[in-house]
Amino acid sequence: MKPLIATLSLLFATAAAAEDALAPISGYAFMEPSTRELQDDDFLNPAFFLIDRGLTLWDQPAPNTGLSCRSCHQTIEDDMRGVAARYPHYDVGQSRLMNLEMKINSEIVEKLGSTPLAYGSEDLLAFTALIGLQSRQMPMSVDVTDETKDWLVRGQEIFETKRGQLNLSCEDCHQNHWGEKLRGDTISQGQINAFPIFRLTWGEAGSRHRMFTWCMESIRSEPYAPGSDEYLALEFFLAVRGNGLPMEAPGVRR
Ligand code: HEC
Ligand code: HEC
Structure with a gap:
Protein backbone atom coordinates (compact mmCIF):
# COMPACT_ATOMS: atom_id res chain seq x y z
CA MET A 1 0.00 0.00 0.00
CA LYS A 2 3.06 2.28 0.11
CA PRO A 3 2.49 3.57 -3.43
CA LEU A 4 -0.98 4.78 -2.45
CA ILE A 5 0.36 7.03 0.30
CA ALA A 6 3.09 8.32 -1.98
CA THR A 7 0.59 9.12 -4.68
CA LEU A 8 -1.74 10.74 -2.19
CA SER A 9 0.81 13.15 -0.79
CA LEU A 10 1.56 14.17 -4.35
CA LEU A 11 -2.12 14.44 -5.01
CA PHE A 12 -2.85 16.74 -2.12
CA ALA A 13 0.18 18.88 -2.81
CA THR A 14 -1.65 20.10 -5.89
CA ALA A 15 -4.15 22.91 -5.48
CA ALA A 16 -7.67 21.92 -4.52
CA ALA A 17 -9.68 21.47 -7.70
CA ALA A 18 -13.35 22.20 -7.55
CA GLU A 19 -14.28 23.06 -3.98
CA ASP A 20 -17.55 24.78 -4.72
CA ALA A 21 -20.78 23.92 -6.43
CA LEU A 22 -20.64 20.58 -8.12
CA ALA A 23 -22.26 20.00 -11.47
CA PRO A 24 -22.78 16.24 -11.41
CA ILE A 25 -20.71 14.21 -13.89
CA SER A 26 -21.13 10.47 -14.27
CA GLY A 27 -18.21 8.15 -13.51
CA TYR A 28 -18.66 7.03 -17.12
CA ALA A 29 -16.95 10.22 -18.29
CA PHE A 30 -13.77 9.22 -16.43
CA MET A 31 -13.53 5.71 -17.90
CA GLU A 32 -11.24 4.60 -20.71
CA PRO A 33 -13.03 4.32 -24.09
CA SER A 34 -12.65 0.53 -23.98
CA THR A 35 -14.56 0.38 -20.67
CA ARG A 36 -17.28 2.69 -21.96
CA GLU A 37 -17.72 0.46 -25.00
CA LEU A 38 -18.47 -2.47 -22.71
CA GLN A 39 -21.21 -0.49 -20.99
CA ASP A 40 -22.63 0.85 -24.25
CA ASP A 41 -23.27 -2.54 -25.80
CA ASP A 42 -25.76 -4.77 -23.98
CA PHE A 43 -24.24 -7.83 -25.64
CA LEU A 44 -20.74 -7.03 -24.39
CA ASN A 45 -21.75 -5.59 -21.01
CA PRO A 46 -20.55 -8.19 -18.48
CA ALA A 47 -23.27 -7.10 -16.01
CA PHE A 48 -26.03 -8.26 -18.34
CA GLN A 134 -36.15 0.25 -16.40
CA SER A 135 -34.86 3.72 -15.47
CA ARG A 136 -32.08 3.79 -18.06
CA GLN A 137 -31.37 7.35 -19.25
CA MET A 138 -33.92 8.78 -16.85
CA PRO A 139 -32.60 11.45 -14.50
CA MET A 140 -31.97 10.50 -10.88
CA SER A 141 -34.75 12.26 -8.97
CA VAL A 142 -34.58 11.52 -5.29
CA ASP A 143 -36.81 13.61 -3.03
CA VAL A 144 -35.99 14.97 0.39
CA THR A 145 -39.03 15.18 2.63
CA ASP A 146 -39.67 16.16 6.23
CA GLU A 147 -39.36 12.51 7.15
CA THR A 148 -35.97 12.11 5.48
CA LYS A 149 -34.15 15.39 5.94
CA ASP A 150 -32.25 14.10 8.96
CA TRP A 151 -30.97 11.20 6.87
CA LEU A 152 -29.53 13.70 4.42
CA VAL A 153 -27.69 15.59 7.16
CA ARG A 154 -26.31 12.34 8.53
CA GLY A 155 -25.19 11.19 5.09
CA GLN A 156 -23.40 14.46 4.44
CA GLU A 157 -21.63 14.19 7.81
CA ILE A 158 -20.38 10.71 6.95
CA PHE A 159 -19.26 11.95 3.51
CA GLU A 160 -17.26 14.77 5.07
CA THR A 161 -15.75 12.92 8.04
CA LYS A 162 -12.04 12.15 7.80
CA ARG A 163 -11.31 8.55 8.70
CA GLY A 164 -8.86 5.70 8.63
CA GLN A 165 -5.09 5.55 8.76
CA LEU A 166 -4.87 7.93 5.85
CA ASN A 167 -7.24 10.39 7.53
CA LEU A 168 -9.24 11.08 4.39
CA SER A 169 -12.93 11.76 3.80
CA CYS A 170 -15.03 10.80 0.80
CA GLU A 171 -15.15 14.51 0.12
CA ASP A 172 -11.35 14.81 -0.08
CA CYS A 173 -11.27 12.58 -3.13
CA HIS A 174 -14.70 12.81 -4.75
CA GLN A 175 -15.49 16.47 -4.18
CA ASN A 176 -12.11 18.19 -4.01
CA HIS A 177 -9.86 16.06 -6.21
CA TRP A 178 -12.01 14.47 -8.88
CA GLY A 179 -10.39 14.38 -12.31
CA GLU A 180 -6.97 13.65 -10.80
CA LYS A 181 -5.04 10.39 -11.11
CA LEU A 182 -4.73 7.90 -8.29
CA ARG A 183 -2.89 4.68 -9.13
CA GLY A 184 -4.53 3.37 -12.28
CA ASP A 185 -7.75 5.32 -11.72
CA THR A 186 -8.97 8.77 -12.53
CA ILE A 187 -10.89 9.84 -9.44
CA SER A 188 -14.51 10.49 -10.37
CA GLN A 189 -17.12 12.38 -8.38
CA GLY A 190 -18.22 9.15 -6.69
CA GLN A 191 -21.66 9.20 -8.30
CA ILE A 192 -24.01 6.24 -7.91
CA ASN A 193 -26.14 6.44 -11.07
CA ALA A 194 -24.67 3.29 -12.67
CA PHE A 195 -25.19 0.73 -9.89
CA PRO A 196 -25.14 -2.17 -9.73
CA ILE A 197 -21.88 -2.08 -11.66
CA PHE A 198 -19.63 -4.75 -13.05
CA ARG A 199 -16.17 -3.74 -11.88
CA LEU A 200 -13.44 -5.17 -14.06
CA THR A 201 -10.86 -5.08 -11.24
CA TRP A 202 -13.26 -7.11 -9.07
CA GLY A 203 -14.13 -9.44 -11.92
CA GLU A 204 -17.72 -9.31 -10.69
CA ALA A 205 -20.74 -7.15 -10.05
CA GLY A 206 -21.36 -5.16 -6.90
CA SER A 207 -23.80 -2.84 -5.16
CA ARG A 208 -23.40 0.77 -4.08
CA HIS A 209 -22.67 -0.39 -0.55
CA ARG A 210 -19.92 -2.71 -1.73
CA MET A 211 -18.29 0.22 -3.48
CA PHE A 212 -18.43 2.28 -0.27
CA THR A 213 -16.69 -0.57 1.54
CA TRP A 214 -14.01 -0.76 -1.15
CA CYS A 215 -13.28 2.97 -0.76
CA MET A 216 -13.26 2.78 3.04
CA GLU A 217 -10.88 -0.16 2.97
CA SER A 218 -8.60 1.58 0.51
CA ILE A 219 -8.10 4.42 2.99
CA ARG A 220 -7.68 1.76 5.69
CA SER A 221 -10.70 2.62 7.75
CA GLU A 222 -13.23 0.27 9.28
CA PRO A 223 -16.13 -0.08 6.80
CA TYR A 224 -19.79 -0.11 7.87
CA ALA A 225 -21.94 -3.14 7.09
CA PRO A 226 -23.76 -3.33 3.75
CA GLY A 227 -27.38 -2.43 4.43
CA SER A 228 -26.47 -0.45 7.57
CA ASP A 229 -28.11 2.88 8.41
CA GLU A 230 -24.75 4.61 7.86
CA TYR A 231 -24.51 3.36 4.29
CA LEU A 232 -28.18 4.11 3.67
CA ALA A 233 -27.61 7.71 4.82
CA LEU A 234 -24.51 7.98 2.62
CA GLU A 235 -26.39 6.53 -0.34
CA PHE A 236 -29.25 8.96 0.16
CA PHE A 237 -26.88 11.93 0.35
CA LEU A 238 -25.02 10.82 -2.80
CA ALA A 239 -28.29 10.27 -4.66
CA VAL A 240 -29.53 13.77 -3.87
CA ARG A 241 -26.10 15.20 -4.74
CA GLY A 242 -26.29 13.41 -8.10
CA ASN A 243 -29.90 14.29 -8.89
CA GLY A 244 -30.34 14.93 -12.61
CA LEU A 245 -27.70 12.43 -13.77
CA PRO A 246 -29.04 9.88 -16.25
CA MET A 247 -29.31 6.37 -14.81
CA GLU A 248 -26.90 3.85 -16.36
CA ALA A 249 -27.65 0.60 -14.55
CA PRO A 250 -26.16 -1.87 -14.99
CA GLY A 251 -22.89 -0.01 -15.47
CA VAL A 252 -19.31 -1.08 -16.15
CA ARG A 253 -16.33 0.40 -14.34
CA ARG A 254 -12.60 -0.19 -14.32
C1 HEC B 1 -49.33 -9.35 -4.02
C2 HEC B 1 -48.96 -8.37 -5.04
C3 HEC B 1 -47.48 -8.06 -5.17
C4 HEC B 1 -46.43 -8.91 -5.34
C5 HEC B 1 -46.47 -10.44 -5.38
C6 HEC B 1 -45.26 -8.10 -5.50
N1 HEC B 1 -45.58 -6.78 -5.42
FE1 HEC B 1 -44.30 -5.20 -5.56
N2 HEC B 1 -45.80 -3.94 -5.10
C7 HEC B 1 -47.13 -4.27 -4.97
C8 HEC B 1 -47.90 -3.08 -4.65
C9 HEC B 1 -49.40 -3.02 -4.43
C10 HEC B 1 -46.98 -2.00 -4.60
C11 HEC B 1 -47.25 -0.53 -4.26
C12 HEC B 1 -47.41 -0.33 -2.77
C13 HEC B 1 -46.15 -0.64 -2.01
O1 HEC B 1 -45.11 0.03 -2.22
O2 HEC B 1 -46.16 -1.59 -1.21
C14 HEC B 1 -45.68 -2.59 -4.89
C15 HEC B 1 -44.51 -1.86 -4.96
C16 HEC B 1 -43.27 -2.35 -5.40
C17 HEC B 1 -42.09 -1.56 -5.58
C18 HEC B 1 -41.95 -0.07 -5.33
C19 HEC B 1 -42.47 0.72 -6.50
C20 HEC B 1 -42.33 2.22 -6.30
O3 HEC B 1 -42.91 2.94 -7.12
O4 HEC B 1 -41.66 2.65 -5.35
C21 HEC B 1 -41.11 -2.39 -6.02
C22 HEC B 1 -39.68 -2.03 -6.36
C23 HEC B 1 -41.69 -3.71 -6.09
N3 HEC B 1 -43.01 -3.64 -5.71
C24 HEC B 1 -41.01 -4.84 -6.47
C25 HEC B 1 -41.53 -6.12 -6.36
C26 HEC B 1 -40.74 -7.32 -6.58
C27 HEC B 1 -39.27 -7.33 -6.97
C28 HEC B 1 -41.56 -8.38 -6.36
C29 HEC B 1 -41.20 -9.84 -6.38
C30 HEC B 1 -40.08 -10.20 -5.51
C31 HEC B 1 -42.87 -7.83 -6.00
N4 HEC B 1 -42.79 -6.47 -6.01
C32 HEC B 1 -43.98 -8.60 -5.70
C33 HEC B 1 -47.67 -5.54 -5.09
C34 HEC B 1 -46.93 -6.71 -5.21
C1 HEC C 1 -8.31 8.10 -1.65
C2 HEC C 1 -9.39 8.60 -2.47
C3 HEC C 1 -10.79 8.07 -2.20
C4 HEC C 1 -11.55 8.24 -1.07
C5 HEC C 1 -11.16 8.91 0.22
C6 HEC C 1 -12.83 7.64 -1.38
N1 HEC C 1 -12.85 7.13 -2.64
FE1 HEC C 1 -14.46 6.46 -3.65
N2 HEC C 1 -13.30 6.00 -5.23
C7 HEC C 1 -11.95 6.25 -5.32
C8 HEC C 1 -11.43 5.69 -6.55
C9 HEC C 1 -9.99 5.72 -7.02
C10 HEC C 1 -12.52 5.11 -7.22
C11 HEC C 1 -12.54 4.38 -8.56
C12 HEC C 1 -12.53 5.39 -9.67
C13 HEC C 1 -13.68 6.35 -9.54
O1 HEC C 1 -14.79 6.03 -9.98
O2 HEC C 1 -13.51 7.41 -8.90
C14 HEC C 1 -13.69 5.37 -6.37
C15 HEC C 1 -14.99 5.05 -6.73
C16 HEC C 1 -16.12 5.40 -6.01
C17 HEC C 1 -17.48 5.24 -6.46
C18 HEC C 1 -17.94 4.68 -7.81
C19 HEC C 1 -18.20 5.75 -8.84
C20 HEC C 1 -18.78 5.21 -10.13
O3 HEC C 1 -19.04 6.00 -11.03
O4 HEC C 1 -18.96 4.01 -10.25
C21 HEC C 1 -18.28 5.67 -5.43
C22 HEC C 1 -19.79 5.66 -5.41
C23 HEC C 1 -17.41 6.07 -4.35
N3 HEC C 1 -16.11 5.93 -4.74
C24 HEC C 1 -17.85 6.53 -3.13
C25 HEC C 1 -16.99 6.85 -2.06
C26 HEC C 1 -17.45 7.14 -0.72
C27 HEC C 1 -18.90 7.12 -0.27
C28 HEC C 1 -16.34 7.41 0.02
C29 HEC C 1 -16.25 7.72 1.51
C30 HEC C 1 -16.64 6.63 2.37
C31 HEC C 1 -15.19 7.31 -0.86
N4 HEC C 1 -15.63 6.94 -2.10
C32 HEC C 1 -13.89 7.59 -0.49
C33 HEC C 1 -11.18 6.94 -4.42
C34 HEC C 1 -11.61 7.35 -3.17
Whole structure:
Protein backbone atom coordinates (compact mmCIF):
# COMPACT_ATOMS: atom_id res chain seq x y z
CA MET A 1 0.00 0.00 0.00
CA LYS A 2 3.06 2.28 0.11
CA PRO A 3 2.49 3.57 -3.43
CA LEU A 4 -0.98 4.78 -2.45
CA ILE A 5 0.36 7.03 0.30
CA ALA A 6 3.09 8.32 -1.98
CA THR A 7 0.59 9.12 -4.68
CA LEU A 8 -1.74 10.74 -2.19
CA SER A 9 0.81 13.15 -0.79
CA LEU A 10 1.56 14.17 -4.35
CA LEU A 11 -2.12 14.44 -5.01
CA PHE A 12 -2.85 16.74 -2.12
CA ALA A 13 0.18 18.88 -2.81
CA THR A 14 -1.65 20.10 -5.89
CA ALA A 15 -4.15 22.91 -5.48
CA ALA A 16 -7.67 21.92 -4.52
CA ALA A 17 -9.68 21.47 -7.70
CA ALA A 18 -13.35 22.20 -7.55
CA GLU A 19 -14.28 23.06 -3.98
CA ASP A 20 -17.55 24.78 -4.72
CA ALA A 21 -20.78 23.92 -6.43
CA LEU A 22 -20.64 20.58 -8.12
CA ALA A 23 -22.26 20.00 -11.47
CA PRO A 24 -22.78 16.24 -11.41
CA ILE A 25 -20.71 14.21 -13.89
CA SER A 26 -21.13 10.47 -14.27
CA GLY A 27 -18.21 8.15 -13.51
CA TYR A 28 -18.66 7.03 -17.12
CA ALA A 29 -16.95 10.22 -18.29
CA PHE A 30 -13.77 9.22 -16.43
CA MET A 31 -13.53 5.71 -17.90
CA GLU A 32 -11.24 4.60 -20.71
CA PRO A 33 -13.03 4.32 -24.09
CA SER A 34 -12.65 0.53 -23.98
CA THR A 35 -14.56 0.38 -20.67
CA ARG A 36 -17.28 2.69 -21.96
CA GLU A 37 -17.72 0.46 -25.00
CA LEU A 38 -18.47 -2.47 -22.71
CA GLN A 39 -21.21 -0.49 -20.99
CA ASP A 40 -22.63 0.85 -24.25
CA ASP A 41 -23.27 -2.54 -25.80
CA ASP A 42 -25.76 -4.77 -23.98
CA PHE A 43 -24.24 -7.83 -25.64
CA LEU A 44 -20.74 -7.03 -24.39
CA ASN A 45 -21.75 -5.59 -21.01
CA PRO A 46 -20.55 -8.19 -18.48
CA ALA A 47 -23.27 -7.10 -16.01
CA PHE A 48 -26.03 -8.26 -18.34
CA PHE A 49 -26.06 -11.79 -17.00
CA LEU A 50 -27.79 -10.17 -14.02
CA ILE A 51 -30.66 -9.07 -16.25
CA ASP A 52 -31.23 -12.64 -17.43
CA ARG A 53 -31.12 -13.87 -13.87
CA GLY A 54 -33.52 -11.10 -12.80
CA LEU A 55 -36.04 -12.04 -15.49
CA THR A 56 -36.03 -15.64 -14.25
CA LEU A 57 -36.50 -14.53 -10.64
CA TRP A 58 -39.31 -12.18 -11.61
CA ASP A 59 -41.42 -15.13 -12.79
CA GLN A 60 -40.37 -17.62 -10.13
CA PRO A 61 -43.24 -18.64 -7.83
CA ALA A 62 -42.50 -18.49 -4.09
CA PRO A 63 -42.72 -21.91 -2.43
CA ASN A 64 -45.30 -20.93 0.22
CA THR A 65 -47.72 -18.74 -1.66
CA GLY A 66 -47.13 -19.65 -5.30
CA LEU A 67 -46.94 -15.92 -6.06
CA SER A 68 -44.23 -14.30 -8.15
CA CYS A 69 -43.42 -10.64 -8.77
CA ARG A 70 -45.25 -10.99 -12.06
CA SER A 71 -48.47 -12.00 -10.29
CA CYS A 72 -48.92 -8.34 -9.37
CA HIS A 73 -46.43 -6.39 -11.52
CA GLN A 74 -47.28 -7.73 -14.92
CA THR A 75 -44.99 -5.83 -17.21
CA ILE A 76 -41.70 -4.84 -15.69
CA GLU A 77 -41.25 -2.16 -18.36
CA ASP A 78 -44.38 -0.31 -17.25
CA ASP A 79 -44.56 -1.11 -13.57
CA MET A 80 -40.89 -0.51 -12.74
CA ARG A 81 -40.34 2.38 -15.13
CA GLY A 82 -38.51 5.20 -13.34
CA VAL A 83 -38.69 3.43 -9.98
CA ALA A 84 -34.93 2.98 -9.37
CA ALA A 85 -34.30 6.65 -10.18
CA ARG A 86 -36.44 7.62 -7.16
CA TYR A 87 -34.63 5.48 -4.56
CA PRO A 88 -33.68 5.78 -1.70
CA HIS A 89 -37.24 6.80 -1.04
CA TYR A 90 -39.48 7.30 1.98
CA ASP A 91 -41.80 4.32 2.08
CA VAL A 92 -45.17 5.30 3.47
CA GLY A 93 -46.26 1.71 4.12
CA GLN A 94 -43.14 0.92 6.15
CA SER A 95 -42.73 4.48 7.53
CA ARG A 96 -39.02 4.56 6.78
CA LEU A 97 -36.38 5.48 4.25
CA MET A 98 -35.58 2.51 2.04
CA ASN A 99 -33.15 1.90 -0.76
CA LEU A 100 -34.04 -0.35 -3.66
CA GLU A 101 -32.48 -3.45 -2.08
CA MET A 102 -34.51 -2.93 1.10
CA LYS A 103 -37.72 -2.41 -0.86
CA ILE A 104 -37.15 -5.54 -2.96
CA ASN A 105 -36.52 -7.57 0.18
CA SER A 106 -39.62 -6.18 1.83
CA GLU A 107 -41.65 -7.19 -1.25
CA ILE A 108 -40.17 -10.68 -1.04
CA VAL A 109 -41.15 -10.97 2.62
CA GLU A 110 -44.49 -9.11 2.68
CA LYS A 111 -45.94 -9.92 -0.72
CA LEU A 112 -44.40 -13.28 -1.60
CA GLY A 113 -44.24 -14.64 1.96
CA SER A 114 -40.67 -15.72 1.32
CA THR A 115 -37.24 -15.14 2.94
CA PRO A 116 -35.18 -12.00 2.26
CA LEU A 117 -32.07 -12.16 0.07
CA ALA A 118 -28.63 -11.52 1.52
CA TYR A 119 -27.15 -8.10 0.80
CA GLY A 120 -24.65 -8.48 -2.02
CA SER A 121 -26.06 -11.84 -3.14
CA GLU A 122 -26.26 -12.41 -6.86
CA ASP A 123 -30.05 -12.63 -6.72
CA LEU A 124 -30.44 -9.27 -5.00
CA LEU A 125 -28.01 -7.74 -7.50
CA ALA A 126 -30.07 -9.31 -10.29
CA PHE A 127 -33.29 -7.69 -9.02
CA THR A 128 -31.62 -4.26 -8.63
CA ALA A 129 -30.05 -4.53 -12.10
CA LEU A 130 -33.35 -5.51 -13.73
CA ILE A 131 -35.33 -2.79 -11.98
CA GLY A 132 -32.48 -0.30 -12.51
CA LEU A 133 -32.55 -1.00 -16.25
CA GLN A 134 -36.15 0.25 -16.40
CA SER A 135 -34.86 3.72 -15.47
CA ARG A 136 -32.08 3.79 -18.06
CA GLN A 137 -31.37 7.35 -19.25
CA MET A 138 -33.92 8.78 -16.85
CA PRO A 139 -32.60 11.45 -14.50
CA MET A 140 -31.97 10.50 -10.88
CA SER A 141 -34.75 12.26 -8.97
CA VAL A 142 -34.58 11.52 -5.29
CA ASP A 143 -36.81 13.61 -3.03
CA VAL A 144 -35.99 14.97 0.39
CA THR A 145 -39.03 15.18 2.63
CA ASP A 146 -39.67 16.16 6.23
CA GLU A 147 -39.36 12.51 7.15
CA THR A 148 -35.97 12.11 5.48
CA LYS A 149 -34.15 15.39 5.94
CA ASP A 150 -32.25 14.10 8.96
CA TRP A 151 -30.97 11.20 6.87
CA LEU A 152 -29.53 13.70 4.42
CA VAL A 153 -27.69 15.59 7.16
CA ARG A 154 -26.31 12.34 8.53
CA GLY A 155 -25.19 11.19 5.09
CA GLN A 156 -23.40 14.46 4.44
CA GLU A 157 -21.63 14.19 7.81
CA ILE A 158 -20.38 10.71 6.95
CA PHE A 159 -19.26 11.95 3.51
CA GLU A 160 -17.26 14.77 5.07
CA THR A 161 -15.75 12.92 8.04
CA LYS A 162 -12.04 12.15 7.80
CA ARG A 163 -11.31 8.55 8.70
CA GLY A 164 -8.86 5.70 8.63
CA GLN A 165 -5.09 5.55 8.76
CA LEU A 166 -4.87 7.93 5.85
CA ASN A 167 -7.24 10.39 7.53
CA LEU A 168 -9.24 11.08 4.39
CA SER A 169 -12.93 11.76 3.80
CA CYS A 170 -15.03 10.80 0.80
CA GLU A 171 -15.15 14.51 0.12
CA ASP A 172 -11.35 14.81 -0.08
CA CYS A 173 -11.27 12.58 -3.13
CA HIS A 174 -14.70 12.81 -4.75
CA GLN A 175 -15.49 16.47 -4.18
CA ASN A 176 -12.11 18.19 -4.01
CA HIS A 177 -9.86 16.06 -6.21
CA TRP A 178 -12.01 14.47 -8.88
CA GLY A 179 -10.39 14.38 -12.31
CA GLU A 180 -6.97 13.65 -10.80
CA LYS A 181 -5.04 10.39 -11.11
CA LEU A 182 -4.73 7.90 -8.29
CA ARG A 183 -2.89 4.68 -9.13
CA GLY A 184 -4.53 3.37 -12.28
CA ASP A 185 -7.75 5.32 -11.72
CA THR A 186 -8.97 8.77 -12.53
CA ILE A 187 -10.89 9.84 -9.44
CA SER A 188 -14.51 10.49 -10.37
CA GLN A 189 -17.12 12.38 -8.38
CA GLY A 190 -18.22 9.15 -6.69
CA GLN A 191 -21.66 9.20 -8.30
CA ILE A 192 -24.01 6.24 -7.91
CA ASN A 193 -26.14 6.44 -11.07
CA ALA A 194 -24.67 3.29 -12.67
CA PHE A 195 -25.19 0.73 -9.89
CA PRO A 196 -25.14 -2.17 -9.73
CA ILE A 197 -21.88 -2.08 -11.66
CA PHE A 198 -19.63 -4.75 -13.05
CA ARG A 199 -16.17 -3.74 -11.88
CA LEU A 200 -13.44 -5.17 -14.06
CA THR A 201 -10.86 -5.08 -11.24
CA TRP A 202 -13.26 -7.11 -9.07
CA GLY A 203 -14.13 -9.44 -11.92
CA GLU A 204 -17.72 -9.31 -10.69
CA ALA A 205 -20.74 -7.15 -10.05
CA GLY A 206 -21.36 -5.16 -6.90
CA SER A 207 -23.80 -2.84 -5.16
CA ARG A 208 -23.40 0.77 -4.08
CA HIS A 209 -22.67 -0.39 -0.55
CA ARG A 210 -19.92 -2.71 -1.73
CA MET A 211 -18.29 0.22 -3.48
CA PHE A 212 -18.43 2.28 -0.27
CA THR A 213 -16.69 -0.57 1.54
CA TRP A 214 -14.01 -0.76 -1.15
CA CYS A 215 -13.28 2.97 -0.76
CA MET A 216 -13.26 2.78 3.04
CA GLU A 217 -10.88 -0.16 2.97
CA SER A 218 -8.60 1.58 0.51
CA ILE A 219 -8.10 4.42 2.99
CA ARG A 220 -7.68 1.76 5.69
CA SER A 221 -10.70 2.62 7.75
CA GLU A 222 -13.23 0.27 9.28
CA PRO A 223 -16.13 -0.08 6.80
CA TYR A 224 -19.79 -0.11 7.87
CA ALA A 225 -21.94 -3.14 7.09
CA PRO A 226 -23.76 -3.33 3.75
CA GLY A 227 -27.38 -2.43 4.43
CA SER A 228 -26.47 -0.45 7.57
CA ASP A 229 -28.11 2.88 8.41
CA GLU A 230 -24.75 4.61 7.86
CA TYR A 231 -24.51 3.36 4.29
CA LEU A 232 -28.18 4.11 3.67
CA ALA A 233 -27.61 7.71 4.82
CA LEU A 234 -24.51 7.98 2.62
CA GLU A 235 -26.39 6.53 -0.34
CA PHE A 236 -29.25 8.96 0.16
CA PHE A 237 -26.88 11.93 0.35
CA LEU A 238 -25.02 10.82 -2.80
CA ALA A 239 -28.29 10.27 -4.66
CA VAL A 240 -29.53 13.77 -3.87
CA ARG A 241 -26.10 15.20 -4.74
CA GLY A 242 -26.29 13.41 -8.10
CA ASN A 243 -29.90 14.29 -8.89
CA GLY A 244 -30.34 14.93 -12.61
CA LEU A 245 -27.70 12.43 -13.77
CA PRO A 246 -29.04 9.88 -16.25
CA MET A 247 -29.31 6.37 -14.81
CA GLU A 248 -26.90 3.85 -16.36
CA ALA A 249 -27.65 0.60 -14.55
CA PRO A 250 -26.16 -1.87 -14.99
CA GLY A 251 -22.89 -0.01 -15.47
CA VAL A 252 -19.31 -1.08 -16.15
CA ARG A 253 -16.33 0.40 -14.34
CA ARG A 254 -12.60 -0.19 -14.32
C1 HEC B 1 -49.33 -9.35 -4.02
C2 HEC B 1 -48.96 -8.37 -5.04
C3 HEC B 1 -47.48 -8.06 -5.17
C4 HEC B 1 -46.43 -8.91 -5.34
C5 HEC B 1 -46.47 -10.44 -5.38
C6 HEC B 1 -45.26 -8.10 -5.50
N1 HEC B 1 -45.58 -6.78 -5.42
FE1 HEC B 1 -44.30 -5.20 -5.56
N2 HEC B 1 -45.80 -3.94 -5.10
C7 HEC B 1 -47.13 -4.27 -4.97
C8 HEC B 1 -47.90 -3.08 -4.65
C9 HEC B 1 -49.40 -3.02 -4.43
C10 HEC B 1 -46.98 -2.00 -4.60
C11 HEC B 1 -47.25 -0.53 -4.26
C12 HEC B 1 -47.41 -0.33 -2.77
C13 HEC B 1 -46.15 -0.64 -2.01
O1 HEC B 1 -45.11 0.03 -2.22
O2 HEC B 1 -46.16 -1.59 -1.21
C14 HEC B 1 -45.68 -2.59 -4.89
C15 HEC B 1 -44.51 -1.86 -4.96
C16 HEC B 1 -43.27 -2.35 -5.40
C17 HEC B 1 -42.09 -1.56 -5.58
C18 HEC B 1 -41.95 -0.07 -5.33
C19 HEC B 1 -42.47 0.72 -6.50
C20 HEC B 1 -42.33 2.22 -6.30
O3 HEC B 1 -42.91 2.94 -7.12
O4 HEC B 1 -41.66 2.65 -5.35
C21 HEC B 1 -41.11 -2.39 -6.02
C22 HEC B 1 -39.68 -2.03 -6.36
C23 HEC B 1 -41.69 -3.71 -6.09
N3 HEC B 1 -43.01 -3.64 -5.71
C24 HEC B 1 -41.01 -4.84 -6.47
C25 HEC B 1 -41.53 -6.12 -6.36
C26 HEC B 1 -40.74 -7.32 -6.58
C27 HEC B 1 -39.27 -7.33 -6.97
C28 HEC B 1 -41.56 -8.38 -6.36
C29 HEC B 1 -41.20 -9.84 -6.38
C30 HEC B 1 -40.08 -10.20 -5.51
C31 HEC B 1 -42.87 -7.83 -6.00
N4 HEC B 1 -42.79 -6.47 -6.01
C32 HEC B 1 -43.98 -8.60 -5.70
C33 HEC B 1 -47.67 -5.54 -5.09
C34 HEC B 1 -46.93 -6.71 -5.21
C1 HEC C 1 -8.31 8.10 -1.65
C2 HEC C 1 -9.39 8.60 -2.47
C3 HEC C 1 -10.79 8.07 -2.20
C4 HEC C 1 -11.55 8.24 -1.07
C5 HEC C 1 -11.16 8.91 0.22
C6 HEC C 1 -12.83 7.64 -1.38
N1 HEC C 1 -12.85 7.13 -2.64
FE1 HEC C 1 -14.46 6.46 -3.65
N2 HEC C 1 -13.30 6.00 -5.23
C7 HEC C 1 -11.95 6.25 -5.32
C8 HEC C 1 -11.43 5.69 -6.55
C9 HEC C 1 -9.99 5.72 -7.02
C10 HEC C 1 -12.52 5.11 -7.22
C11 HEC C 1 -12.54 4.38 -8.56
C12 HEC C 1 -12.53 5.39 -9.67
C13 HEC C 1 -13.68 6.35 -9.54
O1 HEC C 1 -14.79 6.03 -9.98
O2 HEC C 1 -13.51 7.41 -8.90
C14 HEC C 1 -13.69 5.37 -6.37
C15 HEC C 1 -14.99 5.05 -6.73
C16 HEC C 1 -16.12 5.40 -6.01
C17 HEC C 1 -17.48 5.24 -6.46
C18 HEC C 1 -17.94 4.68 -7.81
C19 HEC C 1 -18.20 5.75 -8.84
C20 HEC C 1 -18.78 5.21 -10.13
O3 HEC C 1 -19.04 6.00 -11.03
O4 HEC C 1 -18.96 4.01 -10.25
C21 HEC C 1 -18.28 5.67 -5.43
C22 HEC C 1 -19.79 5.66 -5.41
C23 HEC C 1 -17.41 6.07 -4.35
N3 HEC C 1 -16.11 5.93 -4.74
C24 HEC C 1 -17.85 6.53 -3.13
C25 HEC C 1 -16.99 6.85 -2.06
C26 HEC C 1 -17.45 7.14 -0.72
C27 HEC C 1 -18.90 7.12 -0.27
C28 HEC C 1 -16.34 7.41 0.02
C29 HEC C 1 -16.25 7.72 1.51
C30 HEC C 1 -16.64 6.63 2.37
C31 HEC C 1 -15.19 7.31 -0.86
N4 HEC C 1 -15.63 6.94 -2.10
C32 HEC C 1 -13.89 7.59 -0.49
C33 HEC C 1 -11.18 6.94 -4.42
C34 HEC C 1 -11.61 7.35 -3.17
